[in-house]
Structure formats: structure tokens, C-alpha cells
Amino acid sequence: MTQHTPNLKAQKISGGVHTDQRHDSAHKHVAGEAVYIDDMPEPAGTLHVGLGLSNVAHGTLKSVDLSAVRAAPGVVDVLTHADVPGDNDISPSGMHDDPVLAQGKVQFHGQPIFAVVAETREQARRAARLAKVEYDELPAVISIWDLDTEKDKQVTTPLTLNRGDAAAAIAAAPRRIKGRMKLGGQDHFYLEGQVSLAVPGEDDEVTVYCSTQGPSETQHLVSHVLGVPSHAVTVEVRRMGGGFGGKETQANQCAALAAIAAKKHKRAVKVRLDRDEDMTATGKRHDFAIDYEVGFDDEGNILGVDYMFALNAGFSADLSGPVGDRALFHCDNAYFYPNVHAKSAPLYTNTVSNTAFRGFGGPQGMVGAERVIDEVAFAVGKDSLEIRKLNFYDQIGTPGERNLTPYHQKVEDCIIQRIVAELEESAQYARRRREIAAFNANSRFIKRGLALTPVKFGISFTKTESNQAGALVHVYADGSVHMNHGGTEMGQGLHLKVAQVVAEEFQIDLERVKITATTTAKVPNTAPTAASSGADLNGMAAQDAARQIRKRLTDFAADKYQVPVDQVVFLPNRVRVGNQEISFNDLVKQAYLNRIQLSAAGHYKTPKIHWDRAKGRGHAFYYYAYGAACAEVSVDVLTGEYVVERADILHDTGRSLNRAIDIGQVEGGFIQGMGWLTTEELWWDGKGRLRTHAPSTYKIPLASDRPKIFNVALTDWSEAYEPTIHRSKAVGEPPLPHGMAVLHALSDAVASVAEHKICPRLDAPATPERVLMAIERLRAEAAQAQ
Template sequence: MTAHQSNLTSSRISGGVATDRRHDSAHKHVTGEAVYIDDMPEPAGTLHACLGLSTAAHATIRSMDLSAVRSAPGVIDVLTGEDVPGENDISPTGKHDEPVLAVGKVQFFGQPIFAVIAKTREQARRACRLAKVEYDELPAVFDIAGLDPLSDRLVTPGLTLKRGEAAAAIAGAPRSLKGRMAIGGQDHFYLEGHIALAVPGEDHDVTVYSSTQHPSEVQHMVAHALGVPSHAVTVEIRRMGGGFGGKETQSNQFAAIAAIAAKRLGRAVKIRPDRDDDMTATGKRHDFVVDYEVGFDDEGNILGVDFVYAARCGFSSDLSGPVTDRALFHCDNAYFWPAVKAVSAPLYTNTVSNTAFRGFGGPQGMVGAERVIEEVAFAVGKDPLEIRKLNFYDAAGESSGRGVTPYHQPVEDNVVHRIVAELEQSCDYAGRRREIAAFNANSPIVKRGIALTPVKFGISFTATHYNQAGALVHAYTDGSVHLNHGGTEMGQGLYIKVAQVVAEEFQIDIEQVKITATTTGKVPNTSATAASSGSDLNGMAAQNAARQIRDRLTAFAAEKYEVPVEQVVFLPNRVRVGNQEIPFADLVKQAYMARIQLSAAGFYKTPKIHWDRDKGRGHPFYYFAYGAACSEVSIDTLTGEYVVERTDILHETGRSLNRAIDLGQVEGAFIQGMGWLTTEELVWDDKGRLRTHAPSTYKIPLASDRPKIFNVALADWSEAFEPTVHRSKAVGEPPFMLGMAVLHALSDAVASVAEHRVCPRLDAPATPERVLMAVERVRKVASG
């Protein structure tokens, strides 16, 4: 049989939707062939930039002597804020509160105040150290623990969510309690740090290669900084070595500086800060202080809650408004609060402006909810899992009266009961709970703990206008297909998933679909690849474009071969037209000869969503994603050191586009979430200096920190409630919150030293030091 005949008789395409396909660049990642911006051949004469950072946290700049910097070996130019030709601002929200380079005043230790452009990166770095800057220091605030969230300075207005009368419900409840929880921040710690390469063109044009999750925003910010129209700036990115939200807005500054220098000097300019400068000068996950008050009955039914979520936001607004909004959107996690009030307080501090991070405030909101559940469980003397199940949203949804969120959106797709029940059974929660109790009774030093925690996470940008995407698809006359869309690839497998969607539409092998770099020159006005919406938005936009071409091919074939359109059927790598079959490539060639358009721009906007922030009401999420994790830990009560013995996860991804990719996302998200809640600790000193600014002082989870036994499963019955792309569900952010199971297992182990009579109130990150202090505190409270 010839290859041609084999192709015609094939019954299945290679790599379509629902195929376990490896990441398109996986082999390149492990061999080093994957090209990142720093791997790209540099244009002749490329110069290198380095940031000069402030050494005061809050001060006016009395004088800045850069003469030694300018005369240093290899230095070509030095830029200050006065040299920005357009607007000296890169605020993503339009508040004009974040300069490219600070002028006259600095507001955090490490704020960029000048940039050196030199022949080599090393020369630029060395020259930066020669600056002589004198400051008149101003009062500074670094920590939010002592601030009043209702009266101290905010970087942007807070939000209030309210349903029912929380104060009255708490006052009328048989029992009540109040408390406070501190939740730490987190550095993105991507393998590839920030980087930008700007290449000047003729007229006002500049091409910027930027490691960014939001090419369109970088395009607009660079244009504003240069004082040119957006059409003069092209931004391109093939892949990032990690993003996690840190490259949604933070890449703006590096791209702007590279572009300003490139246009000023007429030469390509690259900027790649070292890890210390990157960690010092760029934003992180917001740390929170959560004040809570809860009313409940003797069974553990929660009757009313009152939350205040205060966040350390830094010196500018950045994305702190929507981040703290989303914290409130998830202050319920999977639980129905009969009466609820939740207030956010995005507080100003003289620290780097915090930004997006996987989950975008949702994790902090959920951790606050889980602390309330835990407090109630200890107060009534029950297993926290029992209190969790008692307070779940009803499976019946809105009709039961227990299916409406604090922002008045009905929960219509609730599967948390089934997820938790299946996981509880498959991991033998009850049996292991008994075994752990027996172990702890006979182990005076090492104690074990277990916890099973759920996740309900809303999917969509809460800024409604971001819920749109575009794509561009070309079919060539040899049957190959070119794909471009607005989504960015940061290791999460977005490119391969969207390519699978296109391959499925045309019924061609995935090898026939060319995945091309994201560029503002092909698909304009795109949204950030964030909010777990990459596949949802870009997959639907690409599907829309592919269907336009497929429909044209169908109409052409029906007319040419004089058959009804119903008799034109796309089969694997071929098209059945009436009673004959034509190779896909042949049909495309025939269509071209008949002057049929073989290119299409696709578009998609998420339906049904709306949000009125002033009223605190709406339908901000298209659907919810659900999951649950059960973790078991052991702690050394003499040192506070601990080991994650086992984790079982059941997560739902709808009809997965690619289970292999989704499993990897769940595993990685859990480990990253676990790291946030256990070992990753950000520390600022009394001068506002970040002391944990390198791998030597900041501990991310290692391979050896993973659970000894790690069982991860996707719910094979799951299907999206709404008509998403092939009924799949988002998987980028939701599994991050599964890491809460480790925090609560540690709490359970700590509580065992006093036979679970005292709530440990374990703050995050639960470092060994905090675990040890919690053990001593619980013992002290229990004894006296």
C-alpha cells in the first residue's frame, strides 16, 4: 500500500483533541534546543542595559551624580526619567503612578532610577555601581500588620461584597469567634528571568522581543514611553521560561527601557537583569492579613461571616485592585455563607509594587475561608472535613437557597460533593485518620497529620473586556496550516492545545499545523495569557478561524462536485465529497485554483459574564473548576521540620483537550502552591531591603520536597457545564490551591500534641520555625 493510500484509509488523525500529546517543545527543553530571547543571535552592534536601583525605601533624591557612570569603560549612554521621550509611566491601570525611571522621589528600596547602556552586560553592571546618589529620607511603612485597613492609605479603592446581614447573623448565632491570619507573599522564581531585546527600525518603528504574558500591553506601554502610535511597535514572544503572572505587567519596564535606548542610539539593545536585581525590583504575590469573625451553631453550621482582607500592595496600584477583588470572590471557596460581608484593603507600602501571581488573589481568599472552617471545627470538636462537607454549597444550586455566592452569582455547576466523596473513598481518609491517631498516641516526638481540602475556582477575567481573543489561520496549498493567536506559551502547553483544536477542525495530523510565535503584528489587541483563560479564549478563537476556512472548503466542494453540503464530510486527512474521497491537500489546492480565500481571522468573546463593581453584584465567572487534595505529613516536634508523606489529588478539567498536559499542570500547580504555604518566605528588613533575593535565601520546593507518595487523577466523568472549547475546563490556576491540604495537614499534626483541643492558628508560610512555635503555643494553651 502506498503512503498516499494509507493516508486515505487512516481512521484517526495524529494529535487531535483529547489525545495525550507531549508539549510541542518538550524535547527542545531537555536538549537545550528551545530558543529563548537570550538564545537569539544578537544583531551586530547590540548594546546591553542595566538598571540602577535606589538604595532608599522612601526619599526625595537630593542629588544624583552619574559622571563616573558615564565615563566608565564601555558605557555608551545613561538614561534617566528625563530622557523618556513620551510618557514616563508604565502603570497598567492608567493611574499614572508607576514611572519607567523614578524622578525626584523613590518609593521602595530597589526602584529603578537610571539605566546604563554599554557595549557588554558586564560593563553595564559594573558602571551602575559607580553612581553617587544622595537622599533625604521620608517616613516609610513596610509591614501591614500594624495598619488600619479601613483608614490607612490605599493604592486603589477597595471592594465590599455583601449578602444578607452578617453582623446580625453573627450576633444572633449560638456561638461566635474572631481571629486574624497572616498569609505570606511569593516570588515567581521563573527559570528565565525578565528580558527584552529591542531592535530599531526605520521611521518610528521598533521591534521588541519581550518575555511577557501580555504582548499587547507591552506594545502600548512602549508606544506611550516612546511617544509614538502603537502601530510603530511590534512585540513578539515565542516562549517564556515561566511566567506565573509575573510577566503580565512587570515586563513593561524592561521592554520600555530597551526600546527607548534602541531608538535613541539606533542600535539593538538587550536588558537582562541578574536574579538579585530581578527579585528586588519586580513585584510578587501579595501577602495578606485577614481579620475574620464567624457565627455558628453547635453542629458547626456557619451562619454568618465577616472578613477584612488587607494586602501589602507596594507603592503603586499595578494590578492590586483586581487581585484584592478576586480574593473576596474566593472568600467562600466551596462554602455557602448564609450571611456574609467581605471588605478588601489594598494598602500602600514602601515596598515593590506587588502584582499578578497564579490564582490572582484567589488563593489568599480561599486560605482565609479554610481558616474559618478550621476554627469552627476545633470549637465544636469535630473533624475539619466534617465541617467542610456540612457547609458546602448545595448540589441543587440556587433552587435550594444555598447556592448563591457573596457576589450574587448562582453556582450552577457544583460538583464539589462528588469530587470530595470520591477522593475521600479512594485515599481511605477515614482509615488513615484512625491509623494516624494510633501512631501519634505512641510517638512522643514525631507526629502525623492529615487534611482533605476542596477547591472551587471561578474562571474568567473579572475585568470583563479582557474576556476576548483573536486568532489567525492560513491553509496553504500543500495542505499545511499556519496558526497564530494572542496566547503566550510559558511552559503550560497552550500552543499544543490550540494546535490540537485546529487539527481537529480540519481533521488533519497535528504535524501539519505550524505553531508560530505570538506577535502583535498578526493578532492585535489581545488579552494577557492569564486568569486560566488561555485555552478557553484562544482555543475558541482559533476554532472560529478554522471553521470559517472549513466552511468555505465545504461550500466549494459542494458546488464543484454538485452534491449537497451535507455530503461533504471531513475525515482524517481527507474529505468525503459525495461518494468519493479527496486528500485534504488536494481539496485545498483545488480551492486555491478557484480563488477561494484560505485565510481567516477568528474571534471569541466569553458569553454571559457581567460585573458591577460598585454594586458588588454580577456574573463575573463563566464557570467554576473544582478539585480536592488529601495530604498526610509528619513533623518533628523538637525541630519543626516536616515531611509530606503522601498526597492524593482528584481534579476536574472537563473533557480534557490533552490529559498529559493537564496532569502536568495539576502536579506542578500543587507543588508551587505547597511551596507558597510552607517554605517560600519573603523577608524585608527595617530599611525596606528585600533580604530573600536569591536562591541562597529563598527556598522554593525541590524534587526532594515532593510527597513521597503522589497520586494524581483527573475526573473522567467531568464535562464543562457551559459550551467551552470541546467542553474542556481551565487548569492553569485552580490546582494551585490544592496545596492548602499540606498547610492544614501540618496544622492537624501540630494540634495532635494537645489531642486536638486547641486550634493551632498556623500562619503561612508554615516554615519549620513557625511549626515549632505553633507546637509550643498549642502546648502552652492546652496546659494552662
């Protein structure tokens, strides 16, 4: 046995869990060296696809003349629904309502009717414009604002949550309010658009390099489209240039078209949408019409609430059912409702099929909850923060009965009171509230507003079978480690966090763990990287695999050196066996020479999860993540233009695996949520054409839109109530709703023009135009009341 003097300087590994590590590809991102699918060298003879899109919102296809398209320079083929060898359907919901290429009818402006396969991308796109398509146009439904949630078409079965008797509680309440809120959608606006490269193999095999959040789902849908078993299709993705939910299901169409053409022509085929095509032809965050009625007492205690969440599903089901469910799951946000009734209505329209977006309906539910809080606060003449604190769930460790959600799950880990109290103090809420009141009293044209909003976000997929993950870990004979799992990297640092978990298990430096591309050939049947569960699920699966190998090494060392198993201890980059030490590399080499298996497949499934949708009851979430944001704005009452002066955020990530990564996620989530609720306006004209289809017409937040003062902190005292991976908490989606603080700060500023006596009922996105209209409306209402 090789003996080593203990290295007293190496008492901790470099890059284990709970340490700040830079993103593994950060230097490549900055240098432009990170390889995305469009950067990959194209195989010789690669063909390119251009899409032929519908130019009406609804109609039957009377005739499709593609003769000029086929005759165009460079065109090799033109694909229609007749060229789909298997099922002409990529519906993730199993509703068979989402064709690869339109068949007989079109249901939204921009729906792909045919695909041009040409020698170059430019030739394919130019040829696609030469088609002559005639339609018998049909009436089109473009928005949901005037639809009837009971009579108009719904794409899937709605959900109802019910606890207590909301109608009776509201009727008996000392005070009652009814209202409606319009809440807009949001484009994902990832930096890398939808793109796939398909390379045909032998027999029925094909490999698809796809920018997808769900490699397994893409694999299964491509196999159905091709009419082959899933084992014939391999999907691989090293990284995405952003996803935000827009590549959970929407990536499948490009992947399917590339695969069909590749197999038909036995050549590699690439599909890459440009920004206009991408925004026109792919789904977005659902816009909602939120109807609410609330009963409350003179103190501001909510006694009963009734919600209807109508969402714009678009032309097909996609994920609209689960998104509507999520909205209902979060219609309480951090508040206890003694009596509640809530219902969803996923309404059919002739627009692109809306889909997953960071938060997956949860933020829309929270916005509805916060509107109700504002209504109550204005009605009783109190600061909205006071009403928020009055209606919180019971704090963890506090005996009481205010802990049951509308879906009958107990909230056992509530820490929102402490988070709000700490943020209220660190953001100097009370002092700034007084200063803003004094400022507004002496400022005629600029009004300031302040708001502090909480977040309680449930973590788990509501689709029970999605709460599982797999991982594959190899330890090579030289002691280096290869790590693969089913999650995908879209810039959020998932691969790095999982690598940290593996490094921690083996007690080796992070640089010795190789991060490899996600592929269905290594880890099968995985859930999409969504629902904020990437690190929770894949970290646990990788830990399981690593622990299997570590146990084999432990048993081998104990047997070889005749010591008890408990005397084999993994130390930083070495292993103590009895009273001797051996390097990790040497132990691995000895194990290999003794034919010890150094590879393992790990698996994890989230415990405790169960959900009965028909009854609206269950343990839908494993745990909750919490946080709060305080925002201050300045509004020009003559133009409606505004500036975010300051934002303070305190967010709960449990025992963070990597605080540097998590703080970046909180910052980005807040800005994305702020953009959704302020400047990011999607607008369709009367013919169903998306007019905000490019950066020139669709305004995402710029660097200049960030808060002038931006303070972000993570709690340093919390840890997950449940045994999550190293007691950390998810951080992908929970920070996005912090953008609500900006919306409510704007509402507070608007309310100042009527001395805070009228609820502004500010709809979102709160564009400068909408803010100005709200100011004028409040002034008119205040004048009438005098």
C-alpha cells in the same frame, strides 16, 4: 476528481483534541535547543542595559551624580526620566503611579533610578554601581501587619461584597469566633528572568522581543513611553521560561527601557536582569492580613461571616485592586454563606509593587475560608472534613437555595461533593485518620497530620473586556496550516492545545499544523495569558478561524462537484464529497486554483459575563473548576521540621483537551502552592531591603520536597457546564490552591500536641520555625487550661 480508497487504518487523526500529546517543545527543553530571548543571535552592535537601583526605601532624590558612570569603560549613555520621550509611566491600572525611572523621589529599596547603556552587559552593570546618589530619607512603611485598613493609605478603591445581614447573623449565632491570619507573599521564581531585546526599524518603528504574558499591553505601554502610536511597536514572544503572573505587567519596564535606548541610539538593545536584581526590583504575590469573624451553630453550620482582606500593594496600584477583588470572589471557596460581608484593603507600603501571581488573589481568599472552617471544627469538636461537607454549596441538579455566592452569582455546576467523596474513598481518609491517631498516641517526638481540602475556582477575567481573544489561521496551497493566536507560551502547553483544536477542525494530523510565535503584528488587542483562560479564549478564537476556512472549502467542494453541502464531510486527512473521497491536500490545492480565500481571522468573546463593581454584584465567572487534595505530613515536634508523606489529588478539567498536559499542570500547581504555604518566605529588614533575594536565601520546593507518595488523577466523568472549547475546563490556576491540604495537614499535626482541642491558627508560610512556635504555643495554652 482524484479518487482514493478509504484508509481504514486512518479512521482517527493523530493528535486531535482529547488525546495525550507531549508538549511541542518538550524535546527542545530537554536538549537545551528551545530558543528563549537570551538565546537569540544578537544583531551586530547590540547594546546592553544595567540598572541603577535605589538603596533607600523612601525618600526624595537630593542629588544624582552620574559623572563616574558616564566615564566608565564601554558606557555609551545613561538614561534618566528626562530621556523618556513620551510618558514616564508604565502603570497597567491607568493610575500614573509607576514610573519607568524614578522622578524626584524613590518609593522602595531597589527602585530603578537610571539605566546604563553600554557595549557589554558586564560593563553596564559595573558602571551602574559608580553612581553617587544622595537622598532626603522619609519614613518608610514596610509591612501591613500594624496598618489601619480605614486610616492608612490605599492605592486604589477597595471592594465590598455584601449579601444578607452578616453582623446580625453573627450576633444572633449560638457561637462566635474572631481571629486574624497572616499570609505571606511569594516570588515567581521563573527560570527565565525578565528580558527584552529591542530592534529599531524605520521611522518610528521598533520591534521588541520580550518575555511577556501580555504582548498587547507591552505594545501599548511601550508606545506611550516612546510617544508613538501602537502601530509603530511590534512585540513578539515565542516562549517564556515561566511566567506565573510575574510577566503580566512586570515585563513592561525592561521592554520600555530597551525600546527607549534602541530608538535613541539606532542600535539593538538588550535588557536582562540577573536573579538578585529580578527578585529585588519586580513585584510578587501579595501578602495578606486576613481578619475574620464567624457565627455558627452547635452542629458547625456557618450562619454568618465577616472578612477583611488587607493586602500589601507595595508602592503603586499595579494590579492590586483586581487581586483584592479576586480574594473576595474566593472567600467562600466551596462553601455557602447564608450571610456574608467581605471587604478588601489594598494598602500602600514602601516595597516593590506586588502584582499578578498564579491564582491572582483567589488562593488567598480560599486560605481565609479554610481557616474559618478550621476554627468552626475545633470549636464544635468535629473533624474539619465533616464541617467542610456540611457547608458545601448545593450539588448540581439538587433543588435548593444554597447556591448564591457573596457576589450574587448562582453556582449552577457544583460537583465538589462527588469529587470529595471519590477522593475520600481513594485516599482511604477514614482508615488513615484512625491510623494516624494511633500513631500519634504512641509517638513522642514525631506527629502526623492529615487534611482534605476542596477547591472551587471561578474562570474568567473580572475585567470584562479582557474576556476576548483573536487568532489567525492560514492554510497554504500544499495543505499545510499556519496557526497564530494572541496567547503566550510559558511552558503550560497552550500552543499545543490550540494546535490540537485546529487539527481537529480540519481533521488533519497535528504535525501538519505549524505553531508560530505570538506577535502583535498578526493578532492585535489581545488579553494577557492569565486568569487560566488561555486555552478557553484562544482555542475558541482559533476554532472560529478554522471553521471559516472549512466552510469555504465545504461550499467550494459542494459547488464544484454539484452535491449538497451536507454531503461534504471532513474525515481524517481527507474529505468525502458525495460518494467519492479526496485528500485534504488535493482539495486545498483545487480551492487555491479557484481563488478561494484560505486565510481567516477568528475572534471569541466569553458570553454571560457582567460585573457591577460598585454594587458588588454580577455574573463574574463563566464557570467553575473543582478539585480536592488530601495530604499527610510528619512533623518533628522538637525542631518543627516536617516531611510530606503523601498527597492525593482529584481534579476537574472537564473533557480535557490533553490529559498529559493537564496532569502536569495539576502536579506543578500543587507543588507551587505547597511551596507558597510552607517554605517560600519573603523577608524585608527594617530598612526595606529584601533579604531573601536569591536561591541561597529563598527556598522553593526541591525534588526532594515532593510528597513521597504522589497520586494525581483527573475526573473522567465531568464536562464543562457551559459550551467551552470541546467542553474542557481551565487548568492553569485552579490546582495551585491544592497546596492548602499541606498547610492544614501541618495544622492537624500541630493540634495533636494539645489533643486537638485548640485551633493552631498556623500562619503561612508554615516554615519549620513557625511550626515549632505554634507547637510551643499550643503546649503552653494546654498547660494553662489544665
